[in-house]
Amino acid sequence: MRSNIAVLCPFRLDGGLITKAVSLCQNTPLRVLVPHCDADAAMALGAKFIHTVDAVCLGVDEQQITQWLKEFVLREDINIILAPATVRMRCIISQLAFLLNAGLTADCIDVSVENETLIQIRPAFGSTQIATITSHSSIQIATVRPDIFPVIPRPCKDSIVIPETFLSEGGRIKQLSIQSFTEQFALTQAKIVIAGGLGIGSREGFDKLHRLASVLDASVAASRSAVDAGFAPYDCQVGITGKAVKPEVYLAFGISGAVQHLAGISGARKIIAVNKDKHAPIFDYADYAVVADWETVVDKLLEELS
């Protein structure tokens, strides 16, 4: 059986994922499902069959969307599915995989195809391990960490755009309102992250980190123990149970460096740690370490930078 690979990103194009999928296809055509407005972009990346849908029309009833995708997958005889691991797609794809009796691997950081088998690579146990996972079902599915592959244009000359229609039938899930936030997004995209741990000691301590952050146009992050202690809100938690960040500089104050936290910062270009405990584990993982009281250093930085 020949691999029939498809990328499903009906809400938002993940260009890197399409580039990756094109490379997996070799000489076979790639099928994608993207919003109407992204048809040209998908073409420029080398997709052959471009199915498009009105992303707004899809609505919020993911049970219905799942049913619709199931019919789409069966109709087009797709047997390898890749989708970005966003909150919504992870929910939809899990339901889809179950209904299709398809093996599913979550949040992969790399994928390849060998002899029609999808080889899926993902971190495990708090990124202390890297697991290679394969499925032995006739349909194989992976969600892939969003936007991690580079976007490489490779225009496909004979692309075919196929508009699809989705008809919603008074679903069981309704959207009452939506509020977009810029700040949470800012943390995962920030170039400088100022992070505090349990060592910060209080909410007031975090206020000081916020002052430094505003001087540097940086985002504030916290370790799990600082969040547990109530010094900072969960939304700025970095680590396994929080967000993963990838700034140019990660400045960690009063953070000891538990595995759970390190898992969220491995993408940082430079890690600078300030801790008064010279044995703090985070020092082993830092590019530069300052053994000193965090507040002394923050005060000095505020003085120098303001």
Place this chain on the structure above:
Amino acid sequence: MCHILVCVKAVPDLNDVQIDDSGKFHRSTTNLQWNIADLSAVEAALSLKDIGGTVTVLTMGPAKLEAPLKELLARGADRAVLISDPALVGSDTYATAKVLATAVQKLGHFDLILCGNQSVDGETGQVPPMLAAALNMPCITNAEQLTLNANQICLERILEDGMAKLSVELPCVVSIRPYAYTLRLPGIFALRKAQKTPVHCFGIQDLGLTPDICGVFGSLTKVSAIEKQFHSRRNGPKETNPDTGCAQIIRYLQEVK
């Protein structure tokens, strides 16, 4: 009256995971604790129950989870169910969802099924939506701020770039964000009562399941290799003079474009 089921998972303490050189994970020797997001889900259920209803907690795992389940009874759950069977070892999310769905159907009618958004060990978050698919219920993931009115639940779902307020008809499956709720402490009477309340234990036969659809045999995915990944040690220089340290930090910050 709202009958709520909460699925909970015991996970290893990730700061104390014992993995041998071949990459095999020793679940039996590692300390288990309830997954943090699942405790958030238990509290979400208990606060909804305060208006009236029942809370059942359900887990799948080793027999030694009986005592930790009693802790959840002490916090206010009415019934605790443990599915434990050697045949379940090695279940992937697909097999797990099938077993949980079978158990849910056996246990009776539930208006609402809550789960933690994802476990800290597997980190897939796949079981709640798969369970929903198995039960033909709608599913909302990454939720908080649940309120119940009549036959629907209103909640907030956190997405990458925003927060959606949604309403969903019961019965449904909702997965709760870690830290969205802080689990209440047990009361002294509740503690005593919990000790006397039996934990319902089922093996796969009790659920009418056969070994071929459980554990490794019932799974569709297989871990073909696992290797230790060390967070890359950067071992940068250590500075003990705060002035010199600050000057160097500023140099690093100035390099940021």
